[in-house]
Amino acid sequence: MAPSIKFTEQLQVFCEIASRMAKHEEADALLFLIEGTIDWQKLRDATGKHHVILASDRKQHLSKAEDFDFDTVELNIPDSPVYERLTQALLESVADDLLTPGATVIALYSGFEVGVIDSMSVVSLDEHLGRLTVHDLRQLETRVPLDTLKTTVDLAVDIGREGREGKPVGTLFVVGDHRKVLKHCHPLGFDPVRGYNIDDRRMEDTKVRESIKEIAQLDGAFVVSSDGTIISACQYISAPAAEITLSKGLGSRHWAAAAISRATGAVAIAVSESNGTVRLFQNGEVMLRIEPFRRAMKWKDFEYDPPSAGD
Numbered sequence: 001m002a003p004s005i006k007f008t009e010q011l012q013v014f015c016e017i018a019s020r021m022a023k024h025e026e027a028d029a030l031l032f033l034i035e036g037t038i039d040w041q042k043l044r045d046a047t048g049k050h051h052v053i054l055a056s057d058r059k060q061h062l063s064k065a066e067d068f069d070f071d072t073v074e075l076n077i078p079d080s081p082v083y084e085r086l087t088q089a090l091l092e093s094v095a096d097d098l099l100t101p102g103a104t105v106i107a108l109y110s111g112f113e114v115g116v117i118d119s120m121s122v123v124s125l126d127e128h129l130g131r132l133t134v135h136d137l138r139q140l141e142t143r144v145p146l147d148t149l150k151t152t153v154d155l156a157v158d159i160g161r162e163g164r165e166g167k168p169v170g171t172l173f174v175v176g177d178h179r180k181v182l183k184h185c186h187p188l189g190f191d192p193v194r195g196y197n198i199d200d201r202r203m204e205d206t207k208v209r210e211s212i213k214e215i216a217q218l219d220g221a222f223v224v225s226s227d228g229t230i231i232s233a234c235q236y237i238s239a240p241a242a243e244i245t246l247s248k249g250l251g252s253r254h255w256a257a258a259a260i261s262r263a264t265g266a267v268a269i270a271v272s273e274s275n276g277t278v279r280l281f282q283n284g285e286v287m288l289r290i291e292p293f294r295r296a297m298k299w300k301d302f303e304y305d306p307p308s309a310g311d
């Protein structure tokens with residue numbers, strides 16, 4: 001059974017203060033990061049008509065919450081620091097259209113004692129989160145289904161923000177039109193997904209996404225079919241770069257992304273190793289750019305010397 005959080009007097013007072021703060025800040029929502037179920041009726045009474053989002057690492061903690069008019073977000077990053085989980089909850093809420101990128105949110109969470117909501121923050125989602133909206137993805141009118149795009153973009157944003165074991169990671173996903181894409185690819189060594197059956201290569205699966213984060217540390221691109229199956233990994237992409245203009249500072253990974261999206265009907269999603277920025281290319285152009293949400297600044301970024309367009 002899911003653990004339950006006692007609806008204490010302290011929680012009641014927290015809800016009242018959060019509601020007052022929400023009014024004062026003209027906040028768009030209250031966000032509760034929870035580690036168990038709560039008496040939903042009491043929470044609804046205490047938060048009145050406010051838009052409330054509940055985020056948890058476990059689906060069962062959120063069970064029946066929607067019956068009380070709460071929005072819910074599942075995180076799947078247990079044991080991560082609270083800051084990471086809050087960030088993820090905000091990103092997911094924006095991606096699911098529960099919050100706009102410019103929203104102000106009153107977040108309530110357990111900052112010190114496990115299982116007790118003891119902390120509150122006023123968060124203004126700045127423009128770093130700004131571009132990640134389903135609306136933007138919808139505007140692309142691609143032949144790649146929205147679900148596949150959203151899953152890939154979410155994963156790319158995770159990779160850009162988290163890196164791996166403290167190190168930044170960059171990578172490239174080429175999504176859709178995979179038969180044509182493969183004609184422009186050659187392997188850069190062993191293909192780590194080769195030999196796995198289709199069910200073990202679907203991006204909708206959490207375990208598969210975790211494996212992708214590992215493989216992303218290797219050189220080359222992922223080729224993904226429109227239905228979100230990883231067709232191949234560690235591929236070098238060579239497509240003609242003629243008629244493509246990109247901003248200065250973008251290197252060969254981004255040129256490859258632009259070129260393949262021009263030469264085929266695929267959407268290319270590049271994660272920059274230098275700064276975690278995710279760019280989505282279609283028809284040779286950057287259609288969407290998502291800045292990582294507060295990744296630590298690295299001074300060595302400024303020493304970066306991009307290769308020339310012909311590379």
Ligand SMILES: Nc1ncnc2c1ncn2[C@@H]1O[C@H](COP(=O)(O)OP(=O)(O)OP(=O)(O)O)[C@@H](O)[C@H]1O
Nearest residue numbers: 170219220221236237251252253254256272273274
């Ligand atoms: N044509 C390509 N196909 C697939 N992967 C590529 C290609 N070109 C470069 N890469 C990958 O991108 C990595 C970084 O290359 P480079 O620094 O030139 O790219 P970049 O666009 O500046 O990207 P970043 O911002 O991540 O540094 C390479 O080590 C390689 O793994």
